Amino acid sequence: MSPMVLENDVEVGESLPPATEHAVSVSLPTWRANVGYEEGEEWVISKMKTGYPRFFIHKIIQAFSAAIVTKHGREGEGAMLFPTHAIASRCRDFFLRNAPDLDASKIRILDFVPAAEKARSEELTVISPRVSAVLFPQDRFSIAKQFWQHSGDGVSSRRAEYCYQLFEKGVLIEASSLDLPPRIRKGPRRYQKQTSIDLGGPDDAVHSTGEVQDPTQFVEERFGRNLDLSMTKNAKLAIRRRIAGSLTADVSLSEALSLKKDTARTRPVAEFSEDDVYLYPTGMSSIFNSHRKLLKAKGPLKAIVYGFPYIDTLKITEKFGAGSLFYGFGSSEELDDLEKRLEGGERFMALFTEFPGNPLLMSPDLQRIRTLADKYDFCVVVDETIGNFINVNVLPYADIVVSSLTKVFSGDSNVMGGGLVLSPMAKNYSLLKSIWEEDYEDNHWAEDSIFLERNSRDFVSRIDRIGTNAEAICNVLSAHPRVKQVNYPKTSPTRANYEKCRNPNGGYGGLLSATFYARGDAIAFFDNLDTVKGPSLGTNFTLSSPYVILAHYGELDWCAKWGVEADLIRFSVGLEETGKLVETFKKALDAIPQ
Known part of the structure; x- marks a missing residue:
């Protein structure tokens, strides 16, 4: 039986959405294409x-990297x-740990x-058109x-695109030629006061005078003309208010900023506000930096x-x-084992979990986990990307809540972002807050913030519609x-755990998965399913993927061990x-050979 002609058959390798320069998904339209x-x-x-973007380095970034190597590199380097020297230093440390045979001088920043010097102005602090390159032997690229x-x-494709233009024009240059120390920004203190937020409109965009060659003028006017530079801080504030749950209406940016800082309505936790919300370049960055800072807070524990x-x-x-x-099953038996270990004296810095999990959509028993965490003093980090805070409220059970804003918060599949929330209810809050104050860098590129704010204005209404469709x-x-099994929070054996955290008007999310009794059935269904197909999730369009093949191809036996x-x-x-x-789904099911 030949495959059906599909409306959404996007050519292999094309961006999703098609012809979108900064798209975060790519078309892999058949089972064979995913394996290939x-x-x-x-x-x-x-x-x-x-x-x-974290698996495929965008071609703009590749081109910028190659240009830096051409101008500043040595033979055989990549x-x-x-975004910053601090991150580049962490990459260098990782390199040296994993390649102990390499001479340290071979890894340069x-x-x-x-x-x-005048280009290091407050306005350019908002933009931060800076890049730190780690140069290394190309044969150690992996x-x-x-x-x-x-x-x-890593840098976002929009940051790379903009900074590459400056580099080509000689406006972005290697810092040692200026004899300047690497720039390190600390703390989100600019978030703490209303007066630190520029509440101006587009007419307040930065203008400068002087010669055309002046890099301050070049950067500020170019950036301001394209992106409403004056609105960058505003966009970040609006995003943080939405993540905090104090801004759920579909309103313009000016309306969003006219609201006074408020305790969150969709996250009913005492003393919680936007000041406990932090932006990151990606969802994974929020997880990585949680782990990094928890090591600092709790010591080198597992x-x-x-x-x-x-x-x-x-x-x-x-x-x-x-x-x-x-604990790969997320079962009550595994929590029994953990409790025995804790009773026996073992100690841990933190427990990381997803609510619900990906791709099985199982919901952990956060109530029991919180009880153990309080008794034995470890932190709880909950990834709420799949559930999202409109549907569920996990903050009372967590020290840290992380989320990928790339997904349903944005929906348009054209920008990356991550959110991180500290819970003021948690007993480690003061310790964690002090570490974030000391160590936090806002590396979300200004243009990405503008796109993310625009995309997220209607996320509440989208989540409701998506949930209805998913059910x-x-x-x-x-x-x-x-169909052998369907995985969805509403039909999961762990639904009771989900219900403990579900908001009064919350749904069950837009992600589900299924298995079939035979591989041939799965392939026939997938190849005849008239949706776009590729990695990522939370898009405004239905997106399908043979997820385990795509995410775990080299460890399929290991996956099977965990069901x-x-x-x-x-x-x-x-x-x-x-x-x-x-x-659409019924037609794909009908295409399974009888």
Whole structure:
């Protein structure tokens, strides 16, 4: 039986959405294309215009890296680009730990800054058109790529695009030629007072005078003209208010900023406000930096990873710090084991979990975890990306709540971002707050913040619509005899745990997954499913993926040990008309050979 003609059949390697320069997904439209990508087959790899940014380094970033090596590098070197010297230093440390045979002088950091001292103005602090490059032997690229992927702290494609233009024009130059120390920004103190937020409109965009060659003028006018520079701080504030839950209406930026700082309405936690919300370049960066700072707060103790996690969370705990204790089922029996270990004197710095988990959509027993954490003094980090705070309130059970803003918060699949929230209820709050005050860098690129604020204005209404669609798809899949299992928080054996955290008007989210009794059935269904197909989730359009093959291709046996089947298909449900979406899934099910 030949595959159906599909409306959403986007060519392999094309960005999702198509023709979107800074897209965060890529089309892998068939089962064979996903396997071919993982196998490195030329017919797939050669067509890749982009990819998920932490796994596929954007071509703009690749070009900028190559230009830096050409101008400043040595033969056989490669470069990896980061927003600050501090992050580049962490990459260098990771390199030296994982390549002890390398002479330390082989790993170099070059900092690129605007050419004139006056370009280090307050306005340019908002933009921060700076890049730090780690140069290394190109044959060790895989080590640099691991840090890029796990940390989530690499430059964004928009930052690279903008800074590359400055570099080409001679406006962004290597810092040592200016005899300036690497710039280190500390603390979110600019967030603490209303007076530190520029409440001006577009007409207040920065203007400067002087010669055309003046780098301050070049950067400020170019950036201000394109992006309403004066609104950058405002956009960040509006995003933080939305994450705090004090801003849930679909309002313009000026309306969002006219609200007084308020305690959160959708996160009913005493004393909690936007001042406890921090922005990061990616969701993984918020997890990575939580782990890094918790090591500082609690000492070099092991972490606990509870429930089958997104791939890099486990890798972070294994490759940084003292390692981890992994409970891949997220079961009550595993919590029994943890309790015995704690009673026996074992100590841990933190427990990392997702609510619900990806891709099995299991919900951990946060109430019991919180009780253990309080008794034995470890922190709890909850990734709420899948549940999101409109549907669930996990803050009372967590010390730290992290989220990927790249997903449903944005929806448009064209910008990266991460959010992190400190809970003022947690007994470690004062300690954690002091560490964040001392060590936090806001590295979310200004242009990315503008896009993220615009995209997120209607996220509340989108979440409601997406949840309705996802429940309908769950029902269609669950009713089909060739479908082995459907994973969704509402139908999960762990639903009771979800309900403890569900908000009064909250739903069950837009992510679900399914397995089939035979691999051939899974392939036939996937290849005939008329949605776009690729990595990521939380998009405004339905996005499907053979998730385990794409995320865990080199460790399928390991996944199976934890009950995660290789042929699982994951669906991130979008905003399409419900009836049409249901029909799309029914047609794909009908395409399974009888």
